[in-house]
Amino acid sequence: MAFYSEFLDQLDNQEHRMVLEKVLDWVSETYPQLGGKIAWKQPMFTDHGTFIIGFSVAKNNFAFTPESVTISKFETQIEKTGYTHTPNIVRVPFDAKIDYELIGKMIEFNIEDKKDYSNFFRK
Known part of the structure; x- marks a missing residue:
């Protein structure tokens, strides 16, 4: 059972759960070297104890947090997707x-x- 199963079990909307579960499964399968943990009530992936990416859920979307340095670097590509x-x-x-x-x-x-x-986080 994946480390994030308990987190997903708390989601009432099953369609939203399925979407996020697919994303978390993809990260786990694509980057098996990353460790996983729940911190600050959200699933996070780490590498050698440092934060790589985290996920959270809101009413109409899920969010991922790769840290501000990374968002800044990929800002143009993010905007092309239509994501806010x-x-x-x-x-x-x-x-x-x-x-x-x-x-x-x-x-x-x-x-x-x-x-x-x-x-854990960049300074």
Whole structure:
């Protein structure tokens, strides 16, 4: 059973649960070297103890948080998807097409950029 099952079990909307479960499964399968944990009431993926990406849920969307440095780097690509974002989160409507390529690029950027990083979050 995946580390995020209990988190998903708390979602009332089964369609939303299925969307987020598919995304979390994709991250787990595509990046099996990443560790997973629930922190701040959300599923997060880590590499050697440092934060790589986290996910949260709102009424009409889920969000992922790869840290502001990464959002800034990929801002143009995020905007091309039609997703909205702040400096800290990217919102994906539950009925939108999931851009796994973009999410993957952000994960890979964080893995590489933080390979020698020892803190959980960037300072």
